[in-house]
Amino acid sequence: MSGFFNMIQAALFTIFVQNLVFNGGYGSSEAIRMSAKPKRFLPFSIMIAYFSTVTAVICRALDNIKEIGKQNEAVHSAVFGVVLVLIYIATALLLKITLAPNKKFLSTLGISAVNTLVYAVPLINRRAGYGYIESIGTGIGSGFAFIVALLLINAGLRMLESNKNIPRPFKGTPAMFLYVAMLSLAFAGFAGSPLFA
Amino acid sequence: MPDSKKELSPSKVLLFGTIIKNPILVQVIGLCPAVAASSSLTVALLLSFVTTVLLIICEVFASAVLKPLSSWFRVAVYMIMGLLFICPLMYILDEAGFAVVNNAGIYLPLMAANSVVALRCEKFAVKRNAFLSFYDALATGVGVSAVLILSGFVRELLGSGTVAGRAVFDFAPLPALTMPFGGFVVLGFSAAILKWFISAFLSEYSHDMPFKIKKAQKRRPQRVEEKAARPVLTAEKAVTPAAIKAEASDTAKAVIPDIPKGRESFADVLYNSMSADMFTAEDSFDDILAGISAESGGADNPPVTREDFSVSTDGNGDAPREEAERVIIPVDLDLVEEQEISRAIASGDEGGSAD
Amino acid sequence: MAVKTVIKPDRQERSFYFDMLAILVLPAVMAWYYYGGAALRLVAICMLTGTLSETAGAFFMRCPRCLRDCNSLFIGAATALMLPADFPPLAAAAGVAFAVLAVKMPFGGTDFSPFTPVAAGYSFMCLCWPDKIFSYPVLDTGTGYVKGSSLANMLSVNTSIRPNTINVFDILTGSVPGAAGVTCIIVLLGSAVCLAFVRRRALINSAGFVAACAVMALLFPRVYSENARLVSLLMELCSGLLMFSAVFIVTDPATSPERPLHRFIYGAFAGAVCMLLRYFGKFEEGVFFAVLMANAAWPPLQERLLRREKKRALRKKVKQRARASSARGREAAENA
Numbered sequence: 001m002s003g004f005f006n007m008i009q010a011a012l013f014t015i016f017v018q019n020l021v022f023n024g025g026y027g028s029s030e031a032i033r034m035s036a037k038p039k040r041f042l043p044f045s046i047m048i049a050y051f052s053t054v055t056a057v058i059c060r061a062l063d064n065i066k067e068i069g070k071q072n073e074a075v076h077s078a079v080f081g082v083v084l085v086l087i088y089i090a091t092a093l094l095l096k097i098t099l100a101p102n103k104k105f106l107s108t109l110g111i112s113a114v115n116t117l118v119y120a121v122p123l124i125n126r127r128a129g130y131g132y133i134e135s136i137g138t139g140i141g142s143g144f145a146f147i148v149a150l151l152l153i154n155a156g157l158r159m160l161e162s163n164k165n166i167p168r169p170f171k172g173t174p175a176m177f178l179y180v181a182m183l184s185l186a187f188a189g190f191a192g193s194p195l196f197a
Numbered sequence: 198m199p200d201s202k203k204e205l206s207p208s209k210v211l212l213f214g215t216i217i218k219n220p221i222l223v224q225v226i227g228l229c230p231a232v233a234a235s236s237s238l239t240v241a242l243l244l245s246f247v248t249t250v251l252l253i254i255c256e257v258f259a260s261a262v263l264k265p266l267s268s269w270f271r272v273a274v275y276m277i278m279g280l281l282f283i284c285p286l287m288y289i290l291d292e293a294g295f296a297v298v299n300n301a302g303i304y305l306p307l308m309a310a311n312s313v314v315a316l317r318c319e320k321f322a323v324k325r326n327a328f329l330s331f332y333d334a335l336a337t338g339v340g341v342s343a344v345l346i347l348s349g350f351v352r353e354l355l356g357s358g359t360v361a362g363r364a365v366f367d368f369a370p371l372p373a374l375t376m377p378f379g380g381f382v383v384l385g386f387s388a389a390i391l392k393w394f395i396s397a398f399l400s401e402y403s404h405d406m407p408f409k410i411k412k413a414q415k416r417r418p419q420r421v422e423e424k425a426a427r428p429v430l431t432a433e434k435a436v437t438p439a440a441i442k443a444e445a446s447d448t449a450k451a452v453i454p455d456i457p458k459g460r461e462s463f464a465d466v467l468y469n470s471m472s473a474d475m476f477t478a479e480d481s482f483d484d485i486l487a488g489i490s491a492e493s494g495g496a497d498n499p500p501v502t503r504e505d506f507s508v509s510t511d512g513n514g515d516a517p518r519e520e521a522e523r524v525i526i527p528v529d530l531d532l533v534e535e536q537e538i539s540r541a542i543a544s545g546d547e548g549g550s551a552d
Numbered sequence: 553m554a555v556k557t558v559i560k561p562d563r564q565e566r567s568f569y570f571d572m573l574a575i576l577v578l579p580a581v582m583a584w585y586y587y588g589g590a591a592l593r594l595v596a597i598c599m600l601t602g603t604l605s606e607t608a609g610a611f612f613m614r615c616p617r618c619l620r621d622c623n624s625l626f627i628g629a630a631t632a633l634m635l636p637a638d639f640p641p642l643a644a645a646a647g648v649a650f651a652v653l654a655v656k657m658p659f660g661g662t663d664f665s666p667f668t669p670v671a672a673g674y675s676f677m678c679l680c681w682p683d684k685i686f687s688y689p690v691l692d693t694g695t696g697y698v699k700g701s702s703l704a705n706m707l708s709v710n711t712s713i714r715p716n717t718i719n720v721f722d723i724l725t726g727s728v729p730g731a732a733g734v735t736c737i738i739v740l741l742g743s744a745v746c747l748a749f750v751r752r753r754a755l756i757n758s759a760g761f762v763a764a765c766a767v768m769a770l771l772f773p774r775v776y777s778e779n780a781r782l783v784s785l786l787m788e789l790c791s792g793l794l795m796f797s798a799v800f801i802v803t804d805p806a807t808s809p810e811r812p813l814h815r816f817i818y819g820a821f822a823g824a825v826c827m828l829l830r831y832f833g834k835f836e837e838g839v840f841f842a843v844l845m846a847n848a849a850w851p852p853l854q855e856r857l858l859r860r861e862k863k864r865a866l867r868k869k870v871k872q873r874a875r876a877s878s879a880r881g882r883e884a885a886e887n888a
Contacts, residue, residue, distance in 0.1 A: 025233030025377040029226045029312050073298075074288035077306035081280040084310075085273045092269050106269030107319070111312070114276045116229040119310040123303040155851040156666060165660025167615035168396075173225060174389035178658050181381030182667045183848050185675050188378055189829050189841025371646065373679035382654060389613075389658070 007137035010130065014141030020117055021149035022180075022187040027117025031146060032180065035153035040108075045150065047112035049143020051091075052121040055084045056135040059122035080122045088113035117142060152183055207332045214336020217395065217402045220313050221344040222388040227313030231341075231348055232380035234304035238361045239297050241349025247308050248345070249338030251282055253331060255314050256322040260330035264323050271323070272315050279309030313341060348383050568805050569626040569662070571750045575743045576629050576800065579733035582726060587637035587689070591732040594644055595632040601645040602628030605652035613657050623662040623669075627651050630670050630800055633733030634793050635677075636688045643684065647677040666851075668804045671843040678835055686836055688729035702730045703791035707774045708836035723790045734796035744799050754803035756812050760819025761802045761826075765794060768827035792837040794826070801840070807847045809854060821853070822846035 020026045027048075034044055059080045062068050068079060092109055095101055101109075112118075121142050125135045156179040160166065166175050218224055221231050230248070235241035255275050263271050287305055290298045298305060317337050322330040353359055356375035358366035373379055395402060583591035602624035610616065619625075628648050635644055651673030659665040677685055688702050703723070722728055726736030734740070748755055766785055773784030789795065802808070802819050809818050825845050829838020 023377060025229050025380065026307070027229065028232055028377075029228040032225050032228070072288070072291060074284045074291060074306075077287065077303075077309075078280050078284035081276060081284075081306065081309055085276050089270070089273050103268055106267070107272070110269050110272035110315070114272050114310050114315060115312060116307045116310050119307055120303060123306065127303070151852055152848050155855075156848070159666055159851060160659075163660055163664050165615075165664045167613040167658065167660065169389040169393040169613060170385075170658040172392075173223060174385050174392060175658055176225075177381050177385030177388055178654060179666065181378055181385060182655065182672055182844060184376075184378040184381055185672060185679070186841055186844035186848055188376065188679055189675065189833050189835065189838050189845075191834060371680055373676055376679065378679070385654075385658070 003133045006131075007133045007140075010134040010137030011141030011144065014138050015145045015148060016187070016190045018191065019149070019187045020120065020142055020145045022184040023191050024120065026120045027115050027146065028180070030111065030115050030117065031149045032153055032176065035150045035157060038150075038154055041147055041150045041154075044108075044112055045143045045147040047109065048115075048118060048146050049140050051084070051087060051113045051118045052142040053136055053139025054087050055080070055118060056122045056125050056139045057132060058083050058087070060125060060130070060132055060135045063126060076126060077123065080126075081119065083122075084113065084119055117146065149183075153180060156180070156183070207329070210329060210332040211336040211339075214333055215340040215343065216391070217399065219340045219344065219391060220317070220337050221341060222384065222391050224316075226316050227311050227341055228384070229307060229311065230304055231345055231384060233377045234301060235345045235349040235352065235380065236356060236375040237300060237353045237359075238346065238349040240301045240304075241345040243297050243301060244304070244308065245338075245342035245345045247283060247286070247305065248311065248313065248341050249335070251279055251308065251311075251314055252317060252334040252338045252341075254278060254282060255318050256330040256334035257327050259318040259322040260325060260327040263318075268319060268323075271319065275315050275318055276309055279311070279314060280306075283309050313337065344384070344387065347387060348380060351383050352379055567621040567623075568751065568754075569622040571747075572800060572803075573622050573626050573629060575746045575750075576626070576633065576733075578739050578743050578746070579633050579736070579796070580629065582736040582739045583633055583637070583732040586726065586735070587732050591632075591637045594635060594637065594639065594641060594732065595629055597641045598628035598632035598644050598648045599625050600628070601648045602626075602652055605649045606657070609653050609657035615657060615661065618661050621662050623656070624652055627656070627669050627673065631673055634674060634731045634796060635685065637732040638689050639684060640681075643677065643681055646680075647673040650676045663806050665806055667847045668801060668807050668843050670801055670804075671840040671847070674840040675844060678837075678840070682835060688731065690729050702836070703728060703787055704730075704830075704836040707787060707791055708830070720786065723786070730791075731793060731796075734793050737790050737795055740795045740799055747799060747803070751803070753810075753812070753815070754805065754808075756815040757802045757808050757819040758798040760816035760821075761798045761823040762789065762795075762819075763816075764820040764823030765789060765827055768824060772827075772831065774831070788827070788830075792830075793839050797826075797839045797843065801843055802846075807850075809850065814854060814857065817853075817857070818846060818850055821849065 014020060018024060021028055021031045034040060062079060062083065063076075068075070071079075088110065091113070092106055095109070096106070121138055122135075125138055128134075130138060153176075157176060160175050160179060163175075170178070214220075220226050221228060227248070230244045234244055255278050258278065259271065259275070263274060266274070283306055287298055317333065321333045325333070350360065352374045353361075354365060355371045356369060356373070356379060358364060358369045371379075374383065580592065580595055583595070603619060606619055606624040631648050631651065632644060651669035655667055655669040655672040656662065656665045686702070686705065719727075724737045726739070728735055744755065744758065747758075765788060769785045769788035770781050773780045775784040775787060777783055798819075802822055809815055822839075822842050822845075826839045826842035829842055830836070833841070
């Protein structure tokens with residue numbers, strides 16, 4: 001029961017307190033670009049949650065190996081990166097064999113696997129000293145954090161698109177950056193919560 | 198990037214990569230280091246160096262060697278190349294005692310998964326020769342570096358009151374700018390200045406910049422044809438619940454396209470919804486914005502506007518009904534309801550119960 | 553056929569912010585009563601900064617200046633009244649300038665900003681100077697300001713508060729450490745009454761906001777005493793910037809919905825998030841982050857609400873029509 005609670009706590013931490021997209025800036029370009037395509041929100045977020053969770057758990061297991069555990073940050077980063085790449089290749093191959101997806105699908109799969117958000121999860125877990133359960137929570141939470149970000153940014157983009165009063169120099173990308181800045185500001189209220197200290 | 202391969206020249210590639218299609222401020226790629234990591238000038242300089250060198254290595258290598266490989270596999274190769282460059286560099290700098298590695302935190306290794314590398318390689322390098330790819334990598338690297346350094350300088354100066362660790366002010370004027378929120382604010386104003394600069398001094402390219410709003414697309418053509426084939430509830434028929442139900446089920450059968458057996462699974466839904474090529478995505482983020490209307494349903498699903506949220510304040514009871522008229526009607530709405538909407542709109546009496 | 557007259561409320565009606573500015577005089581007078589000229593000086597500086605920022609923004613951003621709607625003055629005055637009286641004027645000016653130049657003007661001005669500028673400006677100051685913004689002077693020491701612990705601070709550190717810790721009369725009259733213009737609950741209630749006379753619809757937001765806060769204060773008290781829930785209710789509602797925000801910030805017409813039910817839900821959402829931020833947030837007061845979150849979350853939420861309402865209404869209508877036509881069919885059959 002306490003394990004489950006820890007997992008939920010880690011997931012909530014990832015979604016609200018340290019929202020990876022708004023408070024950490026991880027995967028923000030993917031979130032902003034993808035937010036213009038609402039039909040892909042769910043699948044993309046599921047993919048991110050899958051890659052984050054699997055990578056985080058395997059990296060946590062590798063951390064238990066003494067030879068790896070005692071290495072410095074550079075070696076850890078290299079090992080975690082290679083794990084992520086291997087998981088991506090294995091998933092892509094598995095999908096190719098079972099579902100025979102087209103090239104475009106596999107390219108998008110690549111974007112959902114190889115991005116700063118997914119790669120950051122095992123590195124953050126290591127720094128926070130999370131165990132297996134918390135690693136799973138963070139992985140799942142990263143998917144939820146991503147979809148929360150997508151929904152909020154999408155609503156903002158649609159508002160900005162229909163707003164004809166935006167001054168000319170701010171139309172488009174600049175207004176979007178400022179909108180995301182305000183979202184980041186709103187989420188900063190939860191950052192540093194004593195609950196998760 | 199320039200439209201056709203014939204127009205490409207090194208100078209044009211440089212101009213487009215650095216200014217007209219700036220990767221961060223216009224294309225909105227590789228934001229993570231710009232938003233989160235570049236809160237100090239030294240870290241921004243390190244990340245700029247890493248990004249530029251990595252871009253040159255990956256683009257030239259992709260152009261010269263990786264063309265025969267599949268796109269999905271190349272993405273993995275880019276990350277491996279990034280790790281092969283960054284992790285040894287990190288190790289050396291760490292051993293040499295440079296504090297900047299610690300200041301950069303996990304953002305330095307994250308550069309290996311930076312989307313700017315994969316996107317530029319896939320969009321440019323694998324389609325062109327190594328010579329142009331080198332220029333593109335250089336231009337993109339300079340474009341990214343300029344933004345990173347500007348962001349690092351402004352945020353360190355205003356956020357910490359220092360420049361490269363040396364005190365300029367006795368106090369930190371706006372400490373919040375060192376947070377990712379500050380990064381987005383700085384990027385927002387930088388993007389606005391860049392936009393103004395292009396329209397003022399590079400007006401021949403300003404047509405690439407406007408905030409294009411694509412005309413709302415109609416529903417898929419086959420859907421329209423299918424609609425035409427739907428049996429319509431005529432006035433002569435007695436409209437009983439049973440009749441409506443029977444008719445709805447008949448038409449539902451007609452509307453649902455033929456789905457091959459064994460492909461109705463969730464994996465199929467996933468497959469269909471994601472089968473769009475990210476790497477052939479639009480050059481500028483404005484083009485992506487232009488696709489929002491179409492993506493969210495076009496004319497049948499207009500974007501949420503402030504008018505959607507508002508009603509007349511003059512006490513006229515019709516206004517909320519008008520507002521309800523503009524509500525997004527989902528595509529999966531029951532057929533009977535759809536027919537009711539069209540019929541009610543035609544007879545002009547719909548508003549009554551909407552509120 | 554009668555010709556329809558197009559009414560442009562923003563041009564012909566009196567500005568909402570003009571009314572709000574007029575009502576803000578009440579808390580400003582209390583701020584002057586408790587903290588003297590320092591509080592009014594801060595108000596003046598912030599209002600001036602708001603006006604100058606709007607003028608400069610209009611010039612550089614090439615957008616129309618709309619000083620006539622009093623929004624910039626309102627942003628300045630409201631921000632100043634929510635700050636401690638001894639808050640550095642330059643920092644306050646920076647917060648107001650941020651609200652106008654980064655939150656209001658780039659999105660097209662008063663009626664088009666997706667976020668409440670005052671809330672964004674205050675949140676910005678919270679992140680910049682958290683130690684100064686929540687450090688309140690004690691009243692009337694004679695020898696300058698001495699720092700005191702506000703009610704919100706007492707609640708946030710889970711101090712064992714009992715009914716006799718602070719006099720209820722002091723709480724209602726504002727004789728407790730706090731921001732310059734927000735402590736006097738009686739004056740804020742008076743402001744709400746004034747608002748009810750001029751902008752009754754706006755108070756629906758406030759009602760939702762206060763109701764949600766009250767429910768959460770009753771359900772999850774942070775006070776340990778015999779009548780914990782009641783004391784919690786009083787303390788939570790009277791502490792921090794909650795009541796002031798309920799009257800002046802949550803009611804912002806540019807970001808709030810129009811339908812009464814939606815207004816209530818919007819206010820309740822902001823109130824619930826505000827209390828969550830008070831319980832789990834970094835700062836003792838999270839109302840402005842909550843307002844920003846409500847601003848951001850409301851468009852998708854409202855879209856779903858409207859879609860549901862529409863669907864429900866159409867189903868009802870189809871049923872009614874089906875019933876009516878089946879009755880007609882029966883009638884025709886009987887006649888035949």
